[in-house]
Amino acid sequence: MAILRDTSLCAIIRDEIMNPAGGIKDFVDSTLPFVERAIIVDTGSKDGTREYLEQAKGEYPHLEVRDHPFDGYGPSRNVSIERVSTNWILILDADERIRQKDFSVLERERETHHLGHLEFAFLEVQGMEISRKVKGQLTNRFFHRDLNTKFMELVLEYASLGYNPERDFATFSKVLIYHFVPLEEAKKKKEEEWYGKGLLNPCGMYMWGKEHIPKSAPSECPSFPEWKALNPFRERYR
Numbered sequence: 001m002a003i004l005r006d007t008s009l010c011a012i013i014r015d016e017i018m019n020p021a022g023g024i025k026d027f028v029d030s031t032l033p034f035v036e037r038a039i040i041v042d043t044g045s046k047d048g049t050r051e052y053l054e055q056a057k058g059e060y061p062h063l064e065v066r067d068h069p070f071d072g073y074g075p076s077r078n079v080s081i082e083r084v085s086t087n088w089i090l091i092l093d094a095d096e097r098i099r100q101k102d103f104s105v106l107e108r109e110r111e112t113h114h115l116g117h118l119e120f121a122f123l124e125v126q127g128m129e130i131s132r133k134v135k136g137q138l139t140n141r142f143f144h145r146d147l148n149t150k151f152m153e154l155v156l157e158y159a160s161l162g163y164n165p166e167r168d169f170a171t172f173s174k175v176l177i178y179h180f181v182p183l184e185e186a187k188k189k190k191e192e193e194w195y196g197k198g199l200l201n202p203c204g205m206y207m208w209g210k211e212h213i214p215k216s217a218p219s220e221c222p223s224f225p226e227w228k229a230l231n232p233f234r235e236r237y238r
Contacts (some may be wrong), residue, residue, distance in 0.1 A: 001033065001034070001100075002088065002104030002107050002108075002177040003033075003034055003035065003036065003103070003107075004034055004035050004036070004084045004088065004106060004107055005036060005097050005105060005107070006036060006078045006087045006088055006216070007024060007035050007036055007037070007086055007087075007088040007089070007090055008035060008036070008038065008039055008081075008084045008088070008089055008090070008110070008203045009031055009035045009037070009038040009039070009040075009085045009087070009090050009091075010038075010039050010041075010077070010080040010081050010084065010089055010090070011027075011038075011039075011040045011041070011075070011080060011091070011092055011094065012040075012041045012043055012068075012076045012077060012079075012080050012093075013027075013041070013042055013043070013045065013049060013093075013094045014042065014043045014044055014045050014049070014070060014108075014217065014218060015045045015046060015047045015049055015218040015228075015238060016045070016047075016095075016220050016228075016231070017047045017048050017049050018228050019094060019095045019180070019230075020095055020125075020180035020181060020182055020228070020229065020230060020231040020234070021063050021081040021094065021095045021096065021097055021178075021180035021227050021231070021234055022093075022230060022234050023055040023230070024049050024052055024053070024094055024128055025052060025056075026061075026143045026234075027092075027094045028053075028060065028069065028098075029218060030097055030098075030100070030238070031092060031097075031098070032056075032060045032062070032063060032096075032104040034184045036062060036086060037062050037064070037084075037085070037086055038060065038062060038063045038064065038087075039066065039070050039080055039081075039083060040053060040063065040064070040065050040066070041065075041066045041076060041079050041080045042065060042067055042068075042074045043068055043069065043070035043090055043218070044069055044217055045067040045219075046219050047217075047219040050067075051066075052207075053065045053218070055103070056108070059090065059111065060236050064083070066079065066080070067131075068084075069089065069182060070212065070213065070217045072213055073151070073153045073222060074151035074158065075151070075158070077091070077159075078150055078153040080104075084145060086145070087144060087145050088108075088143070088144055089140065089142070089143055089144075089145060089146070089149070090114065090141065091141045091142075091143050092141065092177070093179075093205075094223070095179060095180050095181070096122075096177050096178065096180070097131065097178045097180070097234075097238075098157035098168050098175060098176075098177060098178070099175075099176075099178070099237060099238065100186075100238060101163060102160045102175040105173070105174055105175050106118070106142060106173065106175055107211065109171075109173055109174065109175075110142065112167065112169060113169065114167060114168055114169040115144070115163065115167065115169050115170070115171070115172055116138065116141040116143060116144050116145070116146070116161070116164065116168060116169060117140045117143030117144065117145050117147065117149075117170050118140070118141070118170070118171065119134075119140050119141075119166075119171070119172050119173065120139055120140075120141050120142075120168065120172070120173050120175065120176065120177045121134050121139075121172065121176055121177075122134065122177050122178070122179045123131065123176045123177070123178050123179070123237075124181055124201065124233075125162060125179065125180050125181070125233055125237070126180075126182070126183060126185050126187075126231075128233065132176075132183065133153070140170070141177065142163070142173070143161065144164075144167045146162055147161050147162045147163075147167055147169050148162040148164075149161050149162065149238040150162075156159060159208050164205070166197075167182055167229060178237045180231045180233075180234055182226070182227035182229070183226075183229075186223060186227035186229070188225040189221075189223035189226060189227060190218075190221070190223065191226040192213050192222060193221040193222060193223055194216065194221050195214055196214070208231070214215070
């Protein structure tokens with residue numbers, strides 16, 4: 001089993017007992033065995049996620065759990081990386097996975113001379129629909145601490161990578177990140193009930209000022225079970 005040496009997983013989560021990728025236990029079991037350290041920030045779970053993480057520390061002593069009230073994805077990301085002591089940082093969300101065999105690929109790729117960060121394409125799995133895409137807002141998910149990466153103080157997550165002449169090379173990884181998303185109808189309900197109906201401006205662009213930070217927990221939304229339902233296609237991508 002390949003382990004990403006000198007690497008910390010950094011994740012922010014909220015209400016993830018179940019999700020299309022299998023939930024928080026599947027996330028922990030699929031990821032923590034492959035990193036030297038993990039820092040998971042709970043941003044206000046009310047569905048039992050936080051209690052599970054406390055139990056998981058018994059099985060995974062390299063797991064650190066922190067609590068931070070949700071104040072936007074960017075600021076919460078910064079909390080997840082501010083105490084990292086390893087040289088490499090891997091960022092994944094609870095509805096995303098890297099296949100077990102691909103951790104060894106990442107281990108080889110990060111030995112590239114002067115590598116600062118790797119960028120990723122995503123395989124988005126929505127029910128039976130599968131599409132490959134590059135997400136514009138956060139593709140650099142594996143980077144060296146020397147870059148002093150920070151996330152912008154916005155609701156969404158835009159990374160600001162610093163410059164270091166010793167780490168001045170970046171490339172796309174051969175590894176895909178698998179993102180499991182709700183069915184389209186459930187996704188629309190999520191946007192309306194949690195993010196709010198004012199999520200899109202008249203031009204169809206997302207509005208992400210601080211005033212758009214959701215006030216409630218996801219698990220308080222009526223359609224929560226629909227957009228957190230397991231995608232059975234998860235089993236194809238282990």
